[in-house]
Amino acid sequence: MSGSSLHGAEFGELDDASASAYQHAVLLGRFVRAEIASALGVTEQEAGRVEEALTTLRLLRPMPGRPDELVPVSPDAAAADLVGPTEAEIREMQQSVTGVKTQMLALLPAYFENRRRRNQTEAFDVVSDVGVLQAMLDECGARCRNEVLTAMPGGSRNAKRMDAARPKALDRLRRGVGIKHLYQHTVRSDLATADYVRAITGEGAEVRTTDEVIDRMVVYDREVAFLPEQHVEGRFPGAIVVREPTLVAFLCKVYDHMWAGATPFTPGGEDATDIADDLKRSIIRLMAQGHKDEMVARRLGMSVRTCRRHIARIMEEMESTSRFQTGVNVALYGLLGADFSPSGAAAGEIAGEIAGLGTS
Structure with missing residues:
Protein backbone atom coordinates (compact mmCIF):
# COMPACT_ATOMS: atom_id res chain seq x y z
CA MET A 1 0.00 0.00 0.00
CA SER A 2 1.30 3.47 -0.88
CA GLY A 3 1.77 6.23 1.61
CA SER A 4 -1.30 8.19 0.48
CA SER A 5 -4.08 8.65 3.00
CA LEU A 6 -7.71 8.05 2.27
CA HIS A 7 -9.03 10.90 4.40
CA GLY A 8 -11.13 13.70 2.88
CA ALA A 9 -8.86 16.42 4.30
CA GLU A 10 -6.10 15.29 1.92
CA PHE A 11 -8.29 16.19 -1.09
CA GLY A 12 -9.18 19.69 0.09
CA GLU A 13 -12.61 21.16 0.71
CA LEU A 14 -14.94 23.15 -1.52
CA ASP A 15 -16.21 26.11 0.51
CA ASP A 16 -18.79 28.68 -0.58
CA ALA A 17 -16.20 31.20 -1.84
CA SER A 18 -14.46 28.52 -3.91
CA ALA A 19 -17.78 27.33 -5.35
CA SER A 20 -18.75 30.88 -6.36
CA ALA A 21 -15.32 31.50 -7.87
CA TYR A 22 -15.58 28.24 -9.86
CA GLN A 23 -18.98 29.31 -11.27
CA HIS A 24 -17.53 32.67 -12.38
CA ALA A 25 -14.55 30.91 -13.95
CA VAL A 26 -16.91 28.64 -15.91
CA LEU A 27 -18.87 31.71 -17.03
CA LEU A 28 -15.68 33.54 -18.10
CA GLY A 29 -14.04 30.40 -19.53
CA ARG A 30 -10.92 30.98 -17.48
CA PHE A 31 -9.75 31.91 -14.00
CA VAL A 32 -8.30 35.39 -13.71
CA ARG A 33 -7.46 36.26 -10.15
CA ALA A 34 -8.21 40.02 -10.44
CA GLU A 35 -11.53 39.46 -12.19
CA ILE A 36 -12.60 36.82 -9.69
CA ALA A 37 -11.66 39.07 -6.75
CA SER A 38 -13.72 41.90 -8.27
CA ALA A 39 -16.69 39.60 -8.99
CA LEU A 40 -16.67 38.16 -5.47
CA GLY A 41 -15.82 41.44 -3.73
CA VAL A 42 -12.76 39.96 -2.01
CA THR A 43 -9.10 40.81 -1.97
CA GLU A 44 -6.73 39.34 -4.50
CA GLN A 45 -5.05 37.54 -1.64
CA GLU A 46 -8.33 35.76 -0.86
CA ALA A 47 -8.80 35.10 -4.59
CA GLY A 48 -5.33 33.52 -4.57
CA ARG A 49 -6.44 31.17 -1.76
CA VAL A 50 -9.52 30.21 -3.75
CA GLU A 51 -7.39 29.56 -6.82
CA GLU A 52 -5.15 27.23 -4.84
CA ALA A 53 -8.16 25.36 -3.45
CA LEU A 54 -9.74 24.88 -6.89
CA THR A 55 -6.43 23.76 -8.33
CA THR A 56 -6.02 21.22 -5.53
CA LEU A 57 -9.49 19.91 -6.28
CA ARG A 58 -8.53 19.59 -9.99
CA LEU A 59 -11.35 22.01 -10.90
CA LEU A 60 -8.74 24.29 -12.45
CA ARG A 61 -5.91 23.18 -14.66
CA PRO A 62 -3.36 24.97 -16.86
CA MET A 63 -4.40 25.44 -20.47
CA PRO A 64 -2.27 23.32 -22.80
CA GLY A 65 0.51 25.46 -24.18
CA ARG A 66 -0.27 28.26 -21.72
CA PRO A 67 0.82 27.05 -18.25
CA ASP A 68 0.12 30.42 -16.63
CA GLU A 69 -3.52 30.46 -17.70
CA LEU A 70 -6.01 28.38 -15.70
CA VAL A 71 -9.27 27.05 -17.16
CA PRO A 72 -12.15 25.34 -15.38
CA VAL A 73 -12.61 21.56 -15.67
CA SER A 74 -15.94 19.69 -15.44
CA PRO A 75 -16.64 18.33 -11.94
CA ASP A 76 -16.79 14.69 -13.10
CA ALA A 77 -13.45 14.93 -14.87
CA ALA A 78 -11.97 16.70 -11.84
CA ALA A 79 -13.32 14.02 -9.50
CA ALA A 80 -11.94 11.21 -11.67
CA ASP A 81 -8.56 12.90 -11.77
CA LEU A 82 -8.57 13.62 -8.04
CA VAL A 83 -9.79 10.34 -6.56
CA GLY A 84 -9.13 7.93 -9.42
CA PRO A 85 -5.75 6.73 -8.12
CA THR A 86 -7.17 6.28 -4.64
CA GLU A 87 -10.15 4.33 -5.97
CA ALA A 88 -7.78 2.10 -7.90
CA GLU A 89 -5.78 1.58 -4.73
CA ILE A 90 -8.95 0.73 -2.82
CA ARG A 91 -9.97 -1.79 -5.47
CA GLU A 92 -6.52 -3.33 -5.32
CA MET A 93 -6.73 -3.53 -1.52
CA GLN A 94 -10.21 -5.07 -1.70
CA GLN A 95 -8.95 -7.69 -4.14
CA SER A 96 -6.01 -8.43 -1.87
CA VAL A 97 -8.29 -8.69 1.17
CA THR A 98 -10.69 -10.96 -0.71
CA GLY A 99 -7.81 -13.15 -1.84
CA VAL A 100 -6.40 -13.47 1.66
CA LYS A 101 -9.82 -14.24 3.15
CA THR A 102 -10.46 -16.86 0.46
CA GLN A 103 -7.15 -18.55 1.19
CA MET A 104 -7.72 -18.44 4.94
CA LEU A 105 -11.31 -19.68 4.79
CA ALA A 106 -10.18 -22.58 2.61
CA LEU A 107 -8.35 -23.85 5.71
CA LEU A 108 -11.48 -23.88 7.90
CA PRO A 109 -12.55 -27.48 7.17
CA ALA A 110 -9.05 -28.75 7.89
CA TYR A 111 -8.86 -26.61 11.04
CA PHE A 112 -12.08 -27.92 12.53
CA GLU A 113 -11.39 -31.52 11.55
CA ASN A 114 -7.90 -31.52 13.01
CA ARG A 115 -9.03 -29.65 16.11
CA ARG A 116 -11.72 -32.29 16.58
CA ARG A 117 -9.13 -35.03 16.18
CA ARG A 118 -6.72 -33.24 18.52
CA ASN A 119 -9.39 -32.74 21.18
CA GLN A 120 -10.42 -36.36 20.88
CA THR A 121 -6.82 -37.48 21.20
CA GLU A 122 -6.14 -35.22 24.14
CA ALA A 123 -9.45 -35.83 25.91
CA PHE A 124 -9.83 -39.59 25.44
CA ASP A 125 -7.54 -42.57 25.04
CA VAL A 126 -8.69 -46.14 24.51
CA VAL A 127 -6.17 -48.50 26.08
CA SER A 128 -6.92 -52.11 25.19
CA ASP A 129 -3.58 -53.62 26.21
CA VAL A 130 -3.81 -54.57 29.88
CA GLY A 131 -0.03 -54.28 30.35
CA VAL A 132 0.02 -50.75 28.94
CA LEU A 133 -3.01 -49.89 31.06
CA GLN A 134 -1.29 -51.05 34.25
CA ALA A 135 1.78 -49.01 33.36
CA MET A 136 -0.38 -45.92 32.87
CA LEU A 137 -2.14 -46.51 36.20
CA ASP A 138 1.22 -46.87 37.94
CA GLU A 139 2.54 -43.70 36.30
CA CYS A 140 -0.55 -41.67 37.25
CA GLY A 141 -0.32 -43.03 40.77
CA ALA A 142 3.34 -42.04 41.05
CA ARG A 143 2.63 -38.53 39.74
CA CYS A 144 -0.52 -38.06 41.81
CA ARG A 145 -0.28 -35.04 44.14
CA ASN A 146 -3.56 -34.75 46.03
CA GLU A 147 -6.14 -37.52 45.82
CA VAL A 148 -7.04 -40.90 44.38
CA LEU A 149 -10.69 -41.93 44.08
CA THR A 150 -11.68 -45.50 43.25
CA ALA A 151 -14.99 -47.30 42.87
CA MET A 152 -14.82 -51.07 42.64
CA PRO A 153 -17.96 -53.19 42.19
CA GLY A 154 -18.10 -56.86 43.07
CA GLY A 155 -17.55 -58.99 46.11
CA SER A 156 -14.44 -60.91 47.15
CA ARG A 157 -11.16 -59.50 45.82
CA ASN A 158 -8.14 -61.37 44.52
CA ALA A 159 -5.77 -61.81 47.48
CA LYS A 160 -2.58 -61.50 45.37
CA ARG A 161 -3.81 -58.27 43.78
CA MET A 162 -4.70 -56.83 47.17
CA ASP A 163 -1.22 -57.72 48.47
CA ALA A 164 0.35 -56.05 45.43
CA ALA A 165 -1.81 -52.94 45.83
CA ARG A 166 -1.05 -52.43 49.53
CA PRO A 167 2.54 -51.04 49.25
CA LYS A 168 1.54 -48.68 46.44
CA ALA A 169 -1.36 -47.33 48.48
CA LEU A 170 0.78 -46.92 51.59
CA ASP A 171 3.46 -45.09 49.62
CA ARG A 172 0.90 -42.62 48.27
CA LEU A 173 -0.57 -42.05 51.70
CA ARG A 174 2.86 -41.35 53.17
CA ARG A 175 3.46 -38.83 50.37
CA GLY A 176 0.37 -36.96 51.54
CA VAL A 177 -1.96 -38.23 48.82
CA GLY A 178 -5.50 -38.90 50.03
CA ILE A 179 -7.18 -42.17 49.08
CA LYS A 180 -10.88 -42.98 48.93
CA HIS A 181 -12.04 -46.51 48.09
CA LEU A 182 -15.69 -47.28 47.45
CA TYR A 183 -16.69 -50.96 47.52
CA GLN A 184 -19.92 -52.91 47.78
CA HIS A 185 -21.15 -54.18 51.13
CA THR A 186 -20.30 -57.77 50.19
CA VAL A 187 -16.52 -57.13 50.49
CA ARG A 188 -16.93 -56.76 54.25
CA SER A 189 -16.86 -60.53 54.62
CA ASP A 190 -13.79 -60.91 52.41
CA LEU A 191 -10.61 -61.51 54.45
CA ALA A 192 -8.18 -60.21 51.79
CA THR A 193 -10.10 -56.96 51.47
CA ALA A 194 -10.44 -56.58 55.21
CA ASP A 195 -6.65 -56.96 55.67
CA TYR A 196 -5.99 -54.40 52.95
CA VAL A 197 -8.52 -51.92 54.33
CA ARG A 198 -7.18 -52.33 57.86
CA ALA A 199 -3.64 -51.51 56.67
CA ILE A 200 -4.48 -48.41 54.61
CA THR A 201 -7.08 -46.90 56.94
CA GLY A 202 -4.44 -47.02 59.64
CA GLU A 203 -2.43 -44.60 57.47
CA GLY A 204 -5.34 -42.24 56.79
CA ALA A 205 -7.17 -43.74 53.81
CA GLU A 206 -10.97 -43.65 53.75
CA VAL A 207 -13.01 -46.68 52.74
CA ARG A 208 -16.77 -46.95 52.42
CA THR A 209 -19.19 -49.54 51.13
CA THR A 210 -22.61 -49.28 49.54
CA ASP A 211 -25.17 -51.68 48.15
CA GLU A 212 -24.45 -50.92 44.49
CA VAL A 213 -21.54 -49.37 42.61
CA ILE A 214 -22.28 -48.29 39.04
CA ASP A 215 -18.99 -49.47 37.56
CA ARG A 216 -15.26 -49.37 38.05
CA MET A 217 -13.69 -45.95 38.22
CA VAL A 218 -10.27 -44.59 39.14
CA VAL A 219 -9.65 -40.84 39.27
CA TYR A 220 -6.32 -39.15 39.93
CA ASP A 221 -6.26 -35.59 41.30
CA ARG A 222 -9.75 -35.08 39.80
CA GLU A 223 -7.95 -34.55 36.49
CA VAL A 224 -7.64 -37.99 34.86
CA ALA A 225 -10.26 -40.73 35.05
CA PHE A 226 -10.03 -44.38 34.03
CA LEU A 227 -13.27 -46.13 33.05
CA PRO A 228 -13.65 -49.74 31.86
CA GLU A 229 -14.14 -50.61 28.21
CA GLN A 230 -17.65 -51.76 27.42
CA HIS A 231 -18.98 -54.56 25.21
CA VAL A 232 -15.61 -56.29 24.79
CA GLU A 233 -15.58 -59.90 23.62
CA GLY A 234 -12.75 -62.38 23.37
CA ARG A 235 -10.29 -60.52 25.61
CA PHE A 236 -9.94 -58.89 28.98
CA PRO A 237 -11.39 -55.35 28.78
CA GLY A 238 -9.05 -52.39 28.89
CA ALA A 239 -10.00 -48.84 29.84
CA ILE A 240 -10.98 -45.44 28.54
CA VAL A 241 -8.71 -42.67 29.81
CA VAL A 242 -10.65 -39.41 30.19
CA ARG A 243 -8.89 -36.06 30.51
CA GLU A 244 -11.60 -33.65 29.31
CA PRO A 245 -12.13 -31.33 32.34
CA THR A 246 -15.93 -31.04 32.15
CA LEU A 247 -16.46 -34.80 31.87
CA VAL A 248 -13.93 -35.55 34.62
CA ALA A 249 -15.69 -33.02 36.87
CA PHE A 250 -19.02 -34.73 36.17
CA LEU A 251 -17.58 -38.16 37.02
CA CYS A 252 -16.23 -36.74 40.28
CA LYS A 253 -19.69 -35.41 41.15
CA VAL A 254 -21.16 -38.87 40.51
CA TYR A 255 -18.49 -40.35 42.75
CA ASP A 256 -19.10 -37.78 45.50
CA HIS A 257 -22.82 -38.57 45.35
CA MET A 258 -22.18 -42.30 45.78
CA TRP A 259 -19.64 -41.64 48.51
CA ALA A 260 -22.04 -39.46 50.51
CA GLY A 261 -24.60 -42.29 50.68
CA ALA A 262 -22.08 -45.01 51.55
CA THR A 263 -21.19 -46.48 54.95
CA PRO A 264 -17.66 -46.19 56.43
CA PHE A 265 -15.81 -49.50 56.51
CA THR A 266 -13.49 -50.16 59.44
CA PRO A 267 -12.85 -53.90 59.71
CA GLY A 268 -14.08 -55.17 63.07
CA GLY A 269 -15.77 -51.91 63.98
CA GLU A 270 -18.80 -51.75 61.66
CA ASP A 271 -22.37 -52.32 62.71
Whole structure:
Protein backbone atom coordinates (compact mmCIF):
# COMPACT_ATOMS: atom_id res chain seq x y z
CA MET A 1 0.00 0.00 0.00
CA SER A 2 1.30 3.47 -0.88
CA GLY A 3 1.77 6.23 1.61
CA SER A 4 -1.30 8.19 0.48
CA SER A 5 -4.08 8.65 3.00
CA LEU A 6 -7.71 8.05 2.27
CA HIS A 7 -9.03 10.90 4.40
CA GLY A 8 -11.13 13.70 2.88
CA ALA A 9 -8.86 16.42 4.30
CA GLU A 10 -6.10 15.29 1.92
CA PHE A 11 -8.29 16.19 -1.09
CA GLY A 12 -9.18 19.69 0.09
CA GLU A 13 -12.61 21.16 0.71
CA LEU A 14 -14.94 23.15 -1.52
CA ASP A 15 -16.21 26.11 0.51
CA ASP A 16 -18.79 28.68 -0.58
CA ALA A 17 -16.20 31.20 -1.84
CA SER A 18 -14.46 28.52 -3.91
CA ALA A 19 -17.78 27.33 -5.35
CA SER A 20 -18.75 30.88 -6.36
CA ALA A 21 -15.32 31.50 -7.87
CA TYR A 22 -15.58 28.24 -9.86
CA GLN A 23 -18.98 29.31 -11.27
CA HIS A 24 -17.53 32.67 -12.38
CA ALA A 25 -14.55 30.91 -13.95
CA VAL A 26 -16.91 28.64 -15.91
CA LEU A 27 -18.87 31.71 -17.03
CA LEU A 28 -15.68 33.54 -18.10
CA GLY A 29 -14.04 30.40 -19.53
CA ARG A 30 -10.92 30.98 -17.48
CA PHE A 31 -9.75 31.91 -14.00
CA VAL A 32 -8.30 35.39 -13.71
CA ARG A 33 -7.46 36.26 -10.15
CA ALA A 34 -8.21 40.02 -10.44
CA GLU A 35 -11.53 39.46 -12.19
CA ILE A 36 -12.60 36.82 -9.69
CA ALA A 37 -11.66 39.07 -6.75
CA SER A 38 -13.72 41.90 -8.27
CA ALA A 39 -16.69 39.60 -8.99
CA LEU A 40 -16.67 38.16 -5.47
CA GLY A 41 -15.82 41.44 -3.73
CA VAL A 42 -12.76 39.96 -2.01
CA THR A 43 -9.10 40.81 -1.97
CA GLU A 44 -6.73 39.34 -4.50
CA GLN A 45 -5.05 37.54 -1.64
CA GLU A 46 -8.33 35.76 -0.86
CA ALA A 47 -8.80 35.10 -4.59
CA GLY A 48 -5.33 33.52 -4.57
CA ARG A 49 -6.44 31.17 -1.76
CA VAL A 50 -9.52 30.21 -3.75
CA GLU A 51 -7.39 29.56 -6.82
CA GLU A 52 -5.15 27.23 -4.84
CA ALA A 53 -8.16 25.36 -3.45
CA LEU A 54 -9.74 24.88 -6.89
CA THR A 55 -6.43 23.76 -8.33
CA THR A 56 -6.02 21.22 -5.53
CA LEU A 57 -9.49 19.91 -6.28
CA ARG A 58 -8.53 19.59 -9.99
CA LEU A 59 -11.35 22.01 -10.90
CA LEU A 60 -8.74 24.29 -12.45
CA ARG A 61 -5.91 23.18 -14.66
CA PRO A 62 -3.36 24.97 -16.86
CA MET A 63 -4.40 25.44 -20.47
CA PRO A 64 -2.27 23.32 -22.80
CA GLY A 65 0.51 25.46 -24.18
CA ARG A 66 -0.27 28.26 -21.72
CA PRO A 67 0.82 27.05 -18.25
CA ASP A 68 0.12 30.42 -16.63
CA GLU A 69 -3.52 30.46 -17.70
CA LEU A 70 -6.01 28.38 -15.70
CA VAL A 71 -9.27 27.05 -17.16
CA PRO A 72 -12.15 25.34 -15.38
CA VAL A 73 -12.61 21.56 -15.67
CA SER A 74 -15.94 19.69 -15.44
CA PRO A 75 -16.64 18.33 -11.94
CA ASP A 76 -16.79 14.69 -13.10
CA ALA A 77 -13.45 14.93 -14.87
CA ALA A 78 -11.97 16.70 -11.84
CA ALA A 79 -13.32 14.02 -9.50
CA ALA A 80 -11.94 11.21 -11.67
CA ASP A 81 -8.56 12.90 -11.77
CA LEU A 82 -8.57 13.62 -8.04
CA VAL A 83 -9.79 10.34 -6.56
CA GLY A 84 -9.13 7.93 -9.42
CA PRO A 85 -5.75 6.73 -8.12
CA THR A 86 -7.17 6.28 -4.64
CA GLU A 87 -10.15 4.33 -5.97
CA ALA A 88 -7.78 2.10 -7.90
CA GLU A 89 -5.78 1.58 -4.73
CA ILE A 90 -8.95 0.73 -2.82
CA ARG A 91 -9.97 -1.79 -5.47
CA GLU A 92 -6.52 -3.33 -5.32
CA MET A 93 -6.73 -3.53 -1.52
CA GLN A 94 -10.21 -5.07 -1.70
CA GLN A 95 -8.95 -7.69 -4.14
CA SER A 96 -6.01 -8.43 -1.87
CA VAL A 97 -8.29 -8.69 1.17
CA THR A 98 -10.69 -10.96 -0.71
CA GLY A 99 -7.81 -13.15 -1.84
CA VAL A 100 -6.40 -13.47 1.66
CA LYS A 101 -9.82 -14.24 3.15
CA THR A 102 -10.46 -16.86 0.46
CA GLN A 103 -7.15 -18.55 1.19
CA MET A 104 -7.72 -18.44 4.94
CA LEU A 105 -11.31 -19.68 4.79
CA ALA A 106 -10.18 -22.58 2.61
CA LEU A 107 -8.35 -23.85 5.71
CA LEU A 108 -11.48 -23.88 7.90
CA PRO A 109 -12.55 -27.48 7.17
CA ALA A 110 -9.05 -28.75 7.89
CA TYR A 111 -8.86 -26.61 11.04
CA PHE A 112 -12.08 -27.92 12.53
CA GLU A 113 -11.39 -31.52 11.55
CA ASN A 114 -7.90 -31.52 13.01
CA ARG A 115 -9.03 -29.65 16.11
CA ARG A 116 -11.72 -32.29 16.58
CA ARG A 117 -9.13 -35.03 16.18
CA ARG A 118 -6.72 -33.24 18.52
CA ASN A 119 -9.39 -32.74 21.18
CA GLN A 120 -10.42 -36.36 20.88
CA THR A 121 -6.82 -37.48 21.20
CA GLU A 122 -6.14 -35.22 24.14
CA ALA A 123 -9.45 -35.83 25.91
CA PHE A 124 -9.83 -39.59 25.44
CA ASP A 125 -7.54 -42.57 25.04
CA VAL A 126 -8.69 -46.14 24.51
CA VAL A 127 -6.17 -48.50 26.08
CA SER A 128 -6.92 -52.11 25.19
CA ASP A 129 -3.58 -53.62 26.21
CA VAL A 130 -3.81 -54.57 29.88
CA GLY A 131 -0.03 -54.28 30.35
CA VAL A 132 0.02 -50.75 28.94
CA LEU A 133 -3.01 -49.89 31.06
CA GLN A 134 -1.29 -51.05 34.25
CA ALA A 135 1.78 -49.01 33.36
CA MET A 136 -0.38 -45.92 32.87
CA LEU A 137 -2.14 -46.51 36.20
CA ASP A 138 1.22 -46.87 37.94
CA GLU A 139 2.54 -43.70 36.30
CA CYS A 140 -0.55 -41.67 37.25
CA GLY A 141 -0.32 -43.03 40.77
CA ALA A 142 3.34 -42.04 41.05
CA ARG A 143 2.63 -38.53 39.74
CA CYS A 144 -0.52 -38.06 41.81
CA ARG A 145 -0.28 -35.04 44.14
CA ASN A 146 -3.56 -34.75 46.03
CA GLU A 147 -6.14 -37.52 45.82
CA VAL A 148 -7.04 -40.90 44.38
CA LEU A 149 -10.69 -41.93 44.08
CA THR A 150 -11.68 -45.50 43.25
CA ALA A 151 -14.99 -47.30 42.87
CA MET A 152 -14.82 -51.07 42.64
CA PRO A 153 -17.96 -53.19 42.19
CA GLY A 154 -18.10 -56.86 43.07
CA GLY A 155 -17.55 -58.99 46.11
CA SER A 156 -14.44 -60.91 47.15
CA ARG A 157 -11.16 -59.50 45.82
CA ASN A 158 -8.14 -61.37 44.52
CA ALA A 159 -5.77 -61.81 47.48
CA LYS A 160 -2.58 -61.50 45.37
CA ARG A 161 -3.81 -58.27 43.78
CA MET A 162 -4.70 -56.83 47.17
CA ASP A 163 -1.22 -57.72 48.47
CA ALA A 164 0.35 -56.05 45.43
CA ALA A 165 -1.81 -52.94 45.83
CA ARG A 166 -1.05 -52.43 49.53
CA PRO A 167 2.54 -51.04 49.25
CA LYS A 168 1.54 -48.68 46.44
CA ALA A 169 -1.36 -47.33 48.48
CA LEU A 170 0.78 -46.92 51.59
CA ASP A 171 3.46 -45.09 49.62
CA ARG A 172 0.90 -42.62 48.27
CA LEU A 173 -0.57 -42.05 51.70
CA ARG A 174 2.86 -41.35 53.17
CA ARG A 175 3.46 -38.83 50.37
CA GLY A 176 0.37 -36.96 51.54
CA VAL A 177 -1.96 -38.23 48.82
CA GLY A 178 -5.50 -38.90 50.03
CA ILE A 179 -7.18 -42.17 49.08
CA LYS A 180 -10.88 -42.98 48.93
CA HIS A 181 -12.04 -46.51 48.09
CA LEU A 182 -15.69 -47.28 47.45
CA TYR A 183 -16.69 -50.96 47.52
CA GLN A 184 -19.92 -52.91 47.78
CA HIS A 185 -21.15 -54.18 51.13
CA THR A 186 -20.30 -57.77 50.19
CA VAL A 187 -16.52 -57.13 50.49
CA ARG A 188 -16.93 -56.76 54.25
CA SER A 189 -16.86 -60.53 54.62
CA ASP A 190 -13.79 -60.91 52.41
CA LEU A 191 -10.61 -61.51 54.45
CA ALA A 192 -8.18 -60.21 51.79
CA THR A 193 -10.10 -56.96 51.47
CA ALA A 194 -10.44 -56.58 55.21
CA ASP A 195 -6.65 -56.96 55.67
CA TYR A 196 -5.99 -54.40 52.95
CA VAL A 197 -8.52 -51.92 54.33
CA ARG A 198 -7.18 -52.33 57.86
CA ALA A 199 -3.64 -51.51 56.67
CA ILE A 200 -4.48 -48.41 54.61
CA THR A 201 -7.08 -46.90 56.94
CA GLY A 202 -4.44 -47.02 59.64
CA GLU A 203 -2.43 -44.60 57.47
CA GLY A 204 -5.34 -42.24 56.79
CA ALA A 205 -7.17 -43.74 53.81
CA GLU A 206 -10.97 -43.65 53.75
CA VAL A 207 -13.01 -46.68 52.74
CA ARG A 208 -16.77 -46.95 52.42
CA THR A 209 -19.19 -49.54 51.13
CA THR A 210 -22.61 -49.28 49.54
CA ASP A 211 -25.17 -51.68 48.15
CA GLU A 212 -24.45 -50.92 44.49
CA VAL A 213 -21.54 -49.37 42.61
CA ILE A 214 -22.28 -48.29 39.04
CA ASP A 215 -18.99 -49.47 37.56
CA ARG A 216 -15.26 -49.37 38.05
CA MET A 217 -13.69 -45.95 38.22
CA VAL A 218 -10.27 -44.59 39.14
CA VAL A 219 -9.65 -40.84 39.27
CA TYR A 220 -6.32 -39.15 39.93
CA ASP A 221 -6.26 -35.59 41.30
CA ARG A 222 -9.75 -35.08 39.80
CA GLU A 223 -7.95 -34.55 36.49
CA VAL A 224 -7.64 -37.99 34.86
CA ALA A 225 -10.26 -40.73 35.05
CA PHE A 226 -10.03 -44.38 34.03
CA LEU A 227 -13.27 -46.13 33.05
CA PRO A 228 -13.65 -49.74 31.86
CA GLU A 229 -14.14 -50.61 28.21
CA GLN A 230 -17.65 -51.76 27.42
CA HIS A 231 -18.98 -54.56 25.21
CA VAL A 232 -15.61 -56.29 24.79
CA GLU A 233 -15.58 -59.90 23.62
CA GLY A 234 -12.75 -62.38 23.37
CA ARG A 235 -10.29 -60.52 25.61
CA PHE A 236 -9.94 -58.89 28.98
CA PRO A 237 -11.39 -55.35 28.78
CA GLY A 238 -9.05 -52.39 28.89
CA ALA A 239 -10.00 -48.84 29.84
CA ILE A 240 -10.98 -45.44 28.54
CA VAL A 241 -8.71 -42.67 29.81
CA VAL A 242 -10.65 -39.41 30.19
CA ARG A 243 -8.89 -36.06 30.51
CA GLU A 244 -11.60 -33.65 29.31
CA PRO A 245 -12.13 -31.33 32.34
CA THR A 246 -15.93 -31.04 32.15
CA LEU A 247 -16.46 -34.80 31.87
CA VAL A 248 -13.93 -35.55 34.62
CA ALA A 249 -15.69 -33.02 36.87
CA PHE A 250 -19.02 -34.73 36.17
CA LEU A 251 -17.58 -38.16 37.02
CA CYS A 252 -16.23 -36.74 40.28
CA LYS A 253 -19.69 -35.41 41.15
CA VAL A 254 -21.16 -38.87 40.51
CA TYR A 255 -18.49 -40.35 42.75
CA ASP A 256 -19.10 -37.78 45.50
CA HIS A 257 -22.82 -38.57 45.35
CA MET A 258 -22.18 -42.30 45.78
CA TRP A 259 -19.64 -41.64 48.51
CA ALA A 260 -22.04 -39.46 50.51
CA GLY A 261 -24.60 -42.29 50.68
CA ALA A 262 -22.08 -45.01 51.55
CA THR A 263 -21.19 -46.48 54.95
CA PRO A 264 -17.66 -46.19 56.43
CA PHE A 265 -15.81 -49.50 56.51
CA THR A 266 -13.49 -50.16 59.44
CA PRO A 267 -12.85 -53.90 59.71
CA GLY A 268 -14.08 -55.17 63.07
CA GLY A 269 -15.77 -51.91 63.98
CA GLU A 270 -18.80 -51.75 61.66
CA ASP A 271 -22.37 -52.32 62.71
CA ALA A 272 -23.18 -55.59 60.94
CA THR A 273 -26.88 -55.13 61.62
CA ASP A 274 -27.06 -51.87 59.66
CA ILE A 275 -25.20 -53.39 56.70
CA ALA A 276 -27.41 -56.47 56.71
CA ASP A 277 -30.53 -54.30 56.74
CA ASP A 278 -29.14 -52.21 53.88
CA LEU A 279 -28.47 -55.35 51.82
CA LYS A 280 -31.92 -56.69 52.61
CA ARG A 281 -33.59 -53.49 51.43
CA SER A 282 -31.48 -53.55 48.26
CA ILE A 283 -32.45 -57.15 47.51
CA ILE A 284 -36.13 -56.38 48.06
CA ARG A 285 -35.90 -53.27 45.87
CA LEU A 286 -34.23 -55.13 42.99
CA MET A 287 -36.71 -57.99 43.28
CA ALA A 288 -39.60 -55.53 43.17
CA GLN A 289 -38.10 -54.00 40.01
CA GLY A 290 -38.46 -57.38 38.33
CA HIS A 291 -34.84 -58.61 38.33
CA LYS A 292 -34.10 -62.31 38.46
CA ASP A 293 -31.88 -63.81 41.14
CA GLU A 294 -28.82 -63.79 38.85
CA MET A 295 -29.15 -60.06 38.12
CA VAL A 296 -29.79 -59.22 41.78
CA ALA A 297 -26.63 -61.12 42.73
CA ARG A 298 -24.59 -59.39 40.02
CA ARG A 299 -25.82 -55.95 40.97
CA LEU A 300 -24.97 -56.49 44.64
CA GLY A 301 -21.62 -58.17 44.08
CA MET A 302 -22.46 -61.56 45.52
CA SER A 303 -22.84 -65.10 44.28
CA VAL A 304 -26.25 -66.38 43.18
CA ARG A 305 -26.13 -68.92 45.99
CA THR A 306 -25.53 -66.18 48.57
CA CYS A 307 -28.26 -64.06 47.02
CA ARG A 308 -30.79 -66.89 47.24
CA ARG A 309 -29.75 -67.51 50.83
CA HIS A 310 -30.56 -63.85 51.60
CA ILE A 311 -33.90 -64.15 49.78
CA ALA A 312 -34.76 -67.26 51.78
CA ARG A 313 -33.86 -65.42 55.00
CA ILE A 314 -36.06 -62.48 53.97
CA MET A 315 -38.97 -64.82 53.30
CA GLU A 316 -38.39 -66.43 56.70
CA GLU A 317 -38.32 -63.05 58.47
CA MET A 318 -41.48 -62.04 56.65
CA GLU A 319 -43.10 -65.35 57.72
CA SER A 320 -43.83 -66.07 54.07
CA THR A 321 -44.13 -69.41 52.38
CA SER A 322 -43.95 -68.04 48.82
CA ARG A 323 -42.57 -65.09 46.89
CA PHE A 324 -46.09 -63.86 46.32
CA GLN A 325 -46.75 -63.72 50.03
CA THR A 326 -43.37 -62.05 50.56
CA GLY A 327 -44.36 -59.35 48.07
CA VAL A 328 -47.65 -58.77 49.88
CA ASN A 329 -45.93 -58.52 53.26
CA VAL A 330 -43.23 -56.19 51.92
CA ALA A 331 -45.87 -53.83 50.60
CA LEU A 332 -47.99 -54.01 53.74
CA TYR A 333 -45.06 -53.44 56.07
CA GLY A 334 -43.70 -50.62 53.90
CA LEU A 335 -40.18 -52.07 53.75
CA LEU A 336 -39.48 -50.56 50.34
CA GLY A 337 -40.32 -47.03 51.47
CA ALA A 338 -41.54 -44.11 49.38
CA ASP A 339 -38.45 -44.19 47.15
CA PHE A 340 -39.05 -47.73 45.99
CA SER A 341 -42.83 -48.24 45.95
CA PRO A 342 -44.68 -47.21 42.77
CA SER A 343 -46.98 -44.27 43.45
CA GLY A 344 -50.42 -45.59 44.37
CA ALA A 345 -49.46 -49.20 43.72
CA ALA A 346 -51.57 -51.82 45.40
CA ALA A 347 -49.96 -54.48 47.54
CA GLY A 348 -50.91 -57.11 45.02
CA GLU A 349 -49.04 -55.32 42.20
CA ILE A 350 -45.76 -55.34 44.13
CA ALA A 351 -46.42 -58.89 45.24
CA GLY A 352 -46.94 -59.89 41.64
CA GLU A 353 -43.61 -58.37 40.60
CA ILE A 354 -41.74 -60.37 43.24
CA ALA A 355 -43.75 -63.56 42.80
CA GLY A 356 -43.20 -63.51 39.04
CA LEU A 357 -39.40 -63.82 39.30
CA GLY A 358 -37.85 -67.06 38.17
CA THR A 359 -35.57 -68.96 40.47
CA SER A 360 -33.51 -70.73 37.85
